[in-house]
């Protein structure tokens with residue numbers, strides 16, 4: 059890493075995340091508001107680690123019932139059936155339906171768990187002041203952030219299915235408790251990603267470099 | 272890092288935040304809420320979890336772990352959670368998660384069975400399972416002994432715990448169209464059904480288990496008759512064509528009917544599981560039971576076409592027995608055909624009752640004497656047509672006066688009773704006789720005689736005309752005969768007047784007529 063790196067924080071300056079205006083905190087104040095657009099200014103996201111931890115833990119807790127409880131209740135002439143996400147994956151698994159099954163498996167089971175694991179990893183490494191694999195961790199963060207906005211797809215698919223199937227007299231689909239937990243997992247992981255400040259990844263490096271100098 | 276200390280121009284100062292944040296973020300509220308919600312769901316699940324049971328099936332056909340429901344009266348009360356083979360691979364052991372508060376269902380005599388589409392007897396059951404797949408049905412027992420392991424029934428029970436009634440056994444040599452679920456009729460009303468059937472250990476008969484619903488079970492007395500009411504009961508007998516049906520349902524799927532002889536109305540109801548005989552039809556069921564029948568052989572020389580086992584043997588129109596067996600026999604020496612017919616005679620039907628016997632007298636000897644007396648008086652067995660339409664025959668044991676006396680040889684077993692040719696055979700014989708006699712009539716000479724006679728007649732007619740002419744002359748107006756006729760008519764007129772006088776008198780004194788007649792009779 060180059061020793062010539064310079065961050066706004068090192069100069070006691072804050073960069074607005076919204077309008078990119080560089081400003082100086084008022085005397086005696088640590089944080090402030092952007093003089094141009096009024097966005098809250100922080101050197102680093104406010105209580106980033108604490109908030110991210112809270113959201114990640116919340117998501118992890120919700121992940122369990124989201125997978126154990128049924129997400130959809132299908133009522134047909136033959137009776138009603140409640141399926142969990144995994145049962146849905148198994149149900150869809152067929153020579154022709156396997157791509158859909160795979161999508162559900164990846165989107166609903168693997169991605170949320172991968173996001174939680176990735177966030178925990180980032181949080182732990184940042185807290186321990188690790189400086190290894192910084193570039194990789196940032197890429198990981200970018201991927202997690204990118205996926206986040208697509209995580210709702212599954213919930214929407216279920217909701218649309220429910221809405222569409224209601225129209226048929228012989229069959230109705232209703233959301234089951236698992237779906238709410240699943241939605242909570244998606245929302246909480248998105249919030250966790252949002253509250254995580256990737257600049258923290260580099261702070262430890264800066265600290266090290268400062269110490270070296 | 273010397274440049275970091277250099278002042279940066281044009282960097283505005285940020286505005287102050289209105290409020291400071293608390294140290295412990297409120298965001299921790301979120302995982303706490305999530306944990307509470309998760310814990311609450313878990314608690315509800317655990318608390319709401321019903322008992323687990325193990326059900327052993329012969330086959331796992333239609334059973335699917337996690338899918339197959341356990342239903343009671345159409346309500347889901349559980350679900351099969353695992354399906355596996357037993358260690359010896361002979362059975363399928365399933366575990367089922369029952370709904371909460373179903374502990375009361377799981378007692379000693381609770382029964383489970385798989386409901387699949389079944390078409391048996393009257394019942395087409397489980398049609399809905401064509402769509403929904405098989406499910407496990409439960410019949411809740413009455414016992415109070417709790418139970419968690421069950422062996423499923425192979426076939427659905429016809430009678431479930433809720434229905435009140437009693438079981439009876441009917442023995443039949445042939446199952447026919449009967450099956451479990453086949454209805455049982457009483458006065459054409461469906462009052463029960465065949466619960467199950469099984470072959471007797473000796474393989475000789477089938478035992479049908481009949482379930483008669485309360486309160487109809489009280490109409491069954493030890494003397495009740497059961498019979499096959501399967502479909503059309505068409506019988507061609509000497510009595511003609513009889514068609515009996517119980518109901519449209521029984522035509523389609525068969526049935527069992529019962530009836531209690533009216534004289535038996537006051538008899539106490541039969542015990543549960545009383546064994547009855549299942550007769551082939553109603554007529555058989557109500558045929559008078561034969562008391563110790565005697566066997567005889569009748570030898571007929573004529574055709575026995577139309578005679579069938581079971582045909583009645585009648586004496587003066589009263590059935591006193593029936594045909595048991597019909598054989599054919601050809602004499603080795605004369606090559607003459609004969610048909611030995613074995614019959615069963617029940618003398619008691621002629622009114623010989625045991626109670627009429629003198630002390631020390633044997634019913635057998637009485638019967639022998641009876642037959643001997645009848646035969647010596649000319650009693651003979653004869654084939655008669657019972658029904659012209661069907662041509663069915665019966666045996667008439669009647670007295671034919673004037674037949675040569677015979678005696679019954681009692682040393683033979685079975686003894687033979689004498690026969691006479693049947694009416695038809697007799698008619699045939701007499702027709703042959705007539706034809707033979709007609710053959711002997713000298714028609715040719717009769718014709719010649721007739722010709723001669725006609726010529727004579729011609730002559731006689733000519734003379735007859737002369738006679739008529741003479742007669743005409745006699746009754747001419749001025750003839751003597753005419754005057755005589757006038758006198759006679761006057762006499763007649765006088766006689767008529769006196770008759771009128773008599774009539775007038777009688778009108779006035781009608782009693783004289785009675786008195787006079789009475790006197791005359793005396």
Ligand SMILES: [Zn+2]
Nearest residue numbers: 074077092095
């Ligand atoms: Zn700004």
